[in-house]
Amino acid sequence: MSRPRSQAEYLARLVPPSVAGLNRRSLLAGAAGAGALLGTGLLAGCGDSDSGSGGDAKSVSVGSNQSDPKPKDVVAKVMDGFKTSSGVTVNINTVDHNTFQENINNYLQGKPDDVFTWFAGYRMRFFAAKGLAGDLSDVWGKLDGYSDAFKKASTGDDGKQYFVPASYYPWAVFYRKSVWQQRGYEVPKTLDDLNTLGAQMKKDGLNPIAFADKDGWPAMGTFDILNLRINGYQFHIDLMAGKEAWTSDKVKKVFDTWAGLLPLHQPDSLGRTWQEAAQSLQQKKSGMYLLGLFVGQQFSGADLEDLDFFTFPEIDSTIGAKALDAPIDGYMMARKPKSKDAAQKLLTYLGSKEAADITVKNDPSTLVANSGADTGAYTALQKKAAELVGSATEIAQFLDRDTRPDFASTVMIPALQQFIKDPKDIGGLLTSIENQKKSIFTS
Structure with a gap:
């Protein structure tokens, strides 16, 4: 789960009305400015925009904006779970929220990591429409535990999926x-x-x-x-x-x-x-x-x-x-990851019950998007939050995601x-x- 840390992040936060409203018992579930810090390597990824297949299928890189201690630790544990189940090593490139959001546009146009953290709805659609995100329709064909609302919030203007939801919070x-x-x-x-x-x-x-x-x-x-x-x-x-x-x-x-x-x-x-x-x-x-x-x-x-x-x-x-x-956070894939197979394998795992279970066990301040997760480990606060979202008649994302x-x-x-x-x-x-x-x- 993430929230911005500075005003600059707002150039990156969007969700359109077309995906913002859902019925009862369902969840709905930008571009940034200058990329000056890219030159310093602070937000330089490991991917290669000139390649898209092959590469080292034994490793995959992730650009993460989860820089606060608790979310950062949870991401690390989830990635460890993927390595254990797949044998593929994950190289996490954790970047401060401000830097990540301020430079996301140039980051994606350069050599981004294979997979990166981002947000559902229009902000996902924005980069998908620009051709700066990879098609995850094949990944969605392997996912279970997501409502149509989550899938809608992960779908681009062309009807393809470009986002894997991980968590949300009311x-x-x-x-x-x-x-x-x-x-x-x-x-x-x-x-x-x-x-x-x-x-x-x-x-x-x-x-x-x-x-x-x-x-x-x-x-x-x-x-x-x-x-x-x-x-x-x-x-x-x-x-x-x-x-x-x-x-x-x-x-x-x-x-x-x-x-x-x-x-x-x-x-x-x-x-x-x-x-x-x-x-x-x-x-x-x-x-x-x-x-x-x-x-x-x-x-x-x-x-x-x-x-x-x-x-x-x-x-x-x-x-x-x-x-x-009740905003949604999750993951996207670069337009041309250095190893598409490894990236898609990771994203399939990130959308799995197993990954959600790890999050539930380690983060009491968020709700997981996968309905198959073992929410028996939820704290009383999390259970109440899930009930609140479930009882809502309409769900918006946030001002900066709805405009x-x-x-x-x-x-x-x-x-x-x-x-x-x-x-x-x-x-x-x-x-x-x-x-x-x-x-x-x-x-």
Whole structure:
């Protein structure tokens, strides 16, 4: 599982409306900028763009953006499992999130690794359409345990598959059970309940809602859930697609509502990383935190067992509280890997029950995509997260995955940060967003 670490990643995050929505009990399941670091070899892969077959079938290279300690360790264990079962050695090229996402476009046009970590939906389709990814239709012919929704999220515009899903994670409001039991807090069912709870948490000396937006992306999750609760799933997706006006009363209501909630948010968020905000929850200094399931990476032992969550409460009773964000991560193959056979063999393994079982045993902060996995090893938190996703009526990916990468990175990141800094001029902010949207979506 992965989340970006800096604003630069947003040039690489996309998912189109056409693959974003699924029915109940199903899961839905960019290009980057300059490649200056390629010259240093920091993101230089081992593959050969001028070859595509043959090569050393006893080894395969993987470009991984899983640079945080826990995900990195899990990837290593999965690759060890592949080596044990196949005899093929995996050379992992782990690169910091920022570097990986900032240079992915040039990386894929150069000599990428045979297999690389990436994301489902449009961001996969983007590189497939550019001819920078290998066809995995043959691999999918050997896979079991995936719903049609996962396959759809792995399919390019030409109907071929280019992606193997590995994990996914819902966004929700996390809290520590012990703190809530001690204080007598109850899960809020409505926005009024949330405001009342937040006011009580303030009286009790807590930051009601942990919050961080130094890296640009966390605030997108807050916008997403408010828009989904206030205006519904379809409006949210249409807004992300450039089909609705940011100056509409519907969007203004989202920001007005958010402005009302900002006093409950941890102050000085633009100077704080998501990990630091998570630590305030871990240290019992904050009462709640809206984030993805990966927040569990900042907890361990008894603290992790103390972690729980609820879905963001209802705002409009006619819309309800069943929609949510649940992004998918996985693997792709280079256009011309040095050994196509070895690469496809690895990807088949990465999509297997065996690989999923290894992930389940070693990472309590994600959910595996393969339904055949032994989820008996899931923690209580993981089981609840899987149930949450299963009960959702609509599932979006995330703002940066549901819209154009240039719009997400160059418009929405600074706009949301400006709003957090000064929430008073909502009208002027939305006019600016709309004007930039028109320029970008008509270009």
